[in-house]
Amino acid sequence: MQIIRSVEQMQKTAEALRLEGKILALVPTMGFLHEGHLELMRVGKSHADQLMISIFVNPTQFSPTEDFDQYPRDTEGDIEKARQVGVDIVFMPEADEMYTPGAQTSVLVHRVTQHLCGRSRPTFFEGVTTVVCKLFHIMKPHIAVFGQKDYQQLTVVSRMVMDLNMDIRIIGVPTVRDPDGLAMSSRNNYLSPEERKSALSLKKSLDLADEMFNAGERDPAIIKKAVEAFIENHPHARIDYVSLCDPVTLEDLETLENENLLALAVWIGKTRLIDNRLIRDKKE
Numbered sequence: 307m308q309i310i311r312s313v314e315q316m317q318k319t320a321e322a323l324r325l326e327g328k329i330l331a332l333v334p335t336m337g338f339l340h341e342g343h344l345e346l347m348r349v350g351k352s353h354a355d356q357l358m359i360s361i362f363v364n365p366t367q368f369s370p371t372e373d374f375d376q377y378p379r380d381t382e383g384d385i386e387k388a389r390q391v392g393v394d395i396v397f398m399p400e401a402d403e404m405y406t407p408g409a410q411t412s413v414l415v416h417r418v419t420q421h422l423c424g425r426s427r428p429t430f431f432e433g434v435t436t437v438v439c440k441l442f443h444i445m446k447p448h449i450a451v452f453g454q455k456d457y458q459q460l461t462v463v464s465r466m467v468m469d470l471n472m473d474i475r476i477i478g479v480p481t482v483r484d485p486d487g488l489a490m491s492s493r494n495n496y497l498s499p500e501e502r503k504s505a506l507s508l509k510k511s512l513d514l515a516d517e518m519f520n521a522g523e524r525d526p527a528i529i530k531k532a533v534e535a536f537i538e539n540h541p542h543a544r545i546d547y548v549s550l551c552d553p554v555t556l557e558d559l560e561t562l563e564n565e566n567l568l569a570l571a572v573w574i575g576k577t578r579l580i581d582n583r584l585i586r587d588k589k590e
C-alpha cells in the first residue's frame with residue numbers, strides 16, 4: 307500500500323495507472339475509519355483495479371463554531387484498517403498542500419444544498435464540493451464511492467458530477483449500522499453511554515414513520531409530528547430538522563408520493579447526528 311502526501315506525486319501516480327489501463331476507484335474520507343467506511347472501500351474494490359482512499363479532515367467544510375479541532379483523528383489506526391481492506395493508495399495531504407495560499411476558487415451546487423443540512427450549515431456543502439472536486443482532479447478516479455447515510459452529500463456530489471460533465475461514476479452504498487441500529491459515524495465517538503441510548507431514537511423514529519406510511523398514512527405533517535414527538539421524548543435529544551422531502555430535489559413534500567425521503571438531523575447533547583430512510587410502499 308502506497309501512502310502519498312503530495313498533490314504532484316498523487317497526480318503523477320494516478321496518471322501512470324490510467325495509462326496502464328487500470329480502473330481507479332476513490333473513497334474520499336476524513337479518516338477515523340469505521341466499518342461504514344470499510345464497506346465503501348469493499349464496494350470500491352469490487353469495481354476497480356486500484357482502490358484509492360483519501361484521508362483529509364477538510365477545514366473548509368467546518369464553520370468556525372464547528373468541531374474541526376476536536377474531530378477525531380487516528381492516522382495509524384486508519385492506515386492499518388486500510389491495509390486490511392486491501393487499499394492500494396492512501397492520499398493524505400496536509401491542509402496547506404490541498405489549499406494553496408491565496409486560493410479563491412470554490413465549487414457551489416445551488417439548489418439541493420439549500421435544504422436539510424444546508425439550512426443550519428450554510429457553508430458546509432460548498433466546502434464538500436470544493437474538496438471533492440479537487441480530489442477528483444488530483445486522484446483522477448473513474449469511480450467514486452459515497453455512503454447513503456450522507457444522502458444529501460451524495461445527491462450534491464452527483465449533481466456536481468452531472469452539471470460539470472465529470473467523467474466519474476458515483477456509487478452510493480447503503481448505510482452501515484451498529485447492531486443496536488445506530489448509523490455508523492465518526493461522531494458517534496463523542497456520545498456518552500446515556501447519550502448513545504437517546505441516539506437510537508433516530509433509527510427508531512425512521513422505523514415508526516415507515517410503519518405509519520405502510521399502514522396507509524399519507525399526510526407528511528402527521529408523520530413528521532409523530533417522528534418529532536418520538537425523538538423529543540428522549541433525554542439529550544434536540545431536533546435540528548425532520549424533513550419528508552422529494553428524494554431528488556430534497557424539497558419538502560405537501561403530499562407523500564410512492565417514494566419519499568425522510569431525513570433527520572438531531573443534536574444528542576453536543577453531537578449532531580443525521581440519518582435518513584427512503585419511505586416507500588413495500589407492497590408495490
Ligand code: PAF
Pocket residue numbers: 334335336362364367434437438456459
Ligand atoms: O463524508 C465525508 O467524510 C466528507 O464530507 C468528504 C466527502 C470526505 C469530503 O471532505
